[in-house]
Amino acid sequence: xxxxxxxxxxxxxxxxxxxxxxxxxxxxxxxxxxxxxxxxxxxxxxxxxxxxxxxxxxxxxxxxxxxxxxxxxxxxxxxxxxxxxxxxxxxxxxxxxxxxxxxxxxxxxxxxxxxxxxxxxxxxxxxxxxxxxxxxxxxxxxxxxxxxxxxxxxxxxxxxxxxxxxxxx
Numbered sequence: 713x714x715x716x717x718x719x720x721x722x723x724x725x726x727x728x729x730x731x732x733x734x735x736x737x738x739x740x741x742x743x744x745x746x747x748x749x750x751x752x753x754x755x756x757x758x759x760x761x762x763x764x765x766x767x768x769x770x771x772x773x774x775x776x777x778x779x780x781x782x783x784x785x786x787x788x789x790x791x792x793x794x795x796x797x798x799x800x801x802x803x804x805x806x807x808x809x810x811x812x813x814x815x816x817x818x819x820x821x822x823x824x825x826x827x828x829x830x831x832x833x834x835x836x837x838x839x840x841x842x843x844x845x846x847x848x849x850x851x852x853x854x855x856x857x858x859x860x861x862x863x864x865x866x867x868x869x870x871x872x873x874x875x876x877x878x879x880x881x
Contacts, residue, residue: 714838715760715775718743720827721751727760727830743834760827765820766812774824780807781828782837789832793825800825 717730719740728740728751737750738757751757764771781790784807791803797818804811804821831837 715778718760718831718836719757720760720763720823721755721757723755724749727827728757730759743830743836765808765824766815767808768810768812772808772811774827777808777824778828778831778837781825790825790828793822793829 719728719730721728721740726745727743728749729743731739731741731748733739734750737752739748740751740757741748760774763774765774765777791800793800795803800818800821801813804816804824828837
C-alpha cells in the first residue's frame with residue numbers, strides 16, 4: 713500500500729496526513745477530524761512508510777503487510793482490533809506466518825489492524841502496483857509528482873500550439 717505522507721504521532725489518537733514543513737515543526741491534518749496541528753521534532757512523528765514489521769527473515773514494510781491483509785480479507789475490513797489477544801495473534805499469523813513472535817507485541821498487532829481498518833474505512837488503501845511506472849516500457853503514472861520530468865516553459869516566451877518549449881523555438 714502507498715503510505716506516503718501518512719503519519720503516526722505518539723500520544724495522539726489516529727493517523728495524520730503531512731501538510732507542510734514549518735520552521736520548527738511540521739503541519740499535519742488528522743485523517744478523520746480534518747483538524748490541523750503543528751508537531752514539533754520532540755514528538756517523534758513516524759511516517760507509516762518507514763515502519764516495518766519484524767519477521768524471521770528480513771523486516772517487512774508496513775505497506776506490504778497492509779497488502780497481505782487486503783489479500784486475506786479480499787479487500788474488506790480486517791478483524792476488530794479489540795478482539796481477544798489470542799484470536800488477534802492467530803489471525804495475524806495467518807496474514808504473516810513468519811512474523812517474529814518475540815519482538816512483535818500484541819499492542820503492535822492491534823495498532824496495525826486499527827490503522828488498516830481506519831485507512832480502509834476512509835478508502836485510502838491504494839495498491840503500490842497501481843502507482844509504479846511500467847517496467848521497461850517507458851510508461852508511467854503522470855501523477856507521480858516530483859519524480860516526473862516535464863517540459864518547462866522558457867521565461868518571457870508564450871507557448872504557441874505545437875511548439876516545443878525545450879528547444880527555445
